Amino acid sequence: ELEEQISAARRAYNAAVTDYNNSVDMFPTNMIASMFGFARKPLLQFEPESRQTPDAGALLNPS
Numbered sequence: 001e002l003e004e005q006i007s008a009a010r011r012a013y014n015a016a017v018t019d020y021n022n023s024v025d026m027f028p029t030n031m032i033a034s035m036f037g038f039a040r041k042p043l044l045q046f047e048p049e050s051r052q053t054p055d056a057g058a059l060l061n062p063s
Contacts (some may be wrong), residue, residue: 014043 021040024033035040 010044017041017043 023029024040039053
């Protein structure tokens with residue numbers, strides 16, 4: 001369930017960033033965006049290694 005919530009939040013963030021980037025790129029808002037320093041933002045991406053499920057037992061009982 002937690003992974004689903006994280007995935008949904010990532011999708012919502014990326015959708016908002018995509019809308020923002022499209023606005024920054026389109027005429028005439030691109031002229032106003034450049035005047036005020038608005039620039040494209042990167043999408044949220046994770047490396048495959050960081051998406052692995054951690055071993056909770058090892059975290060809670062270090063030996």
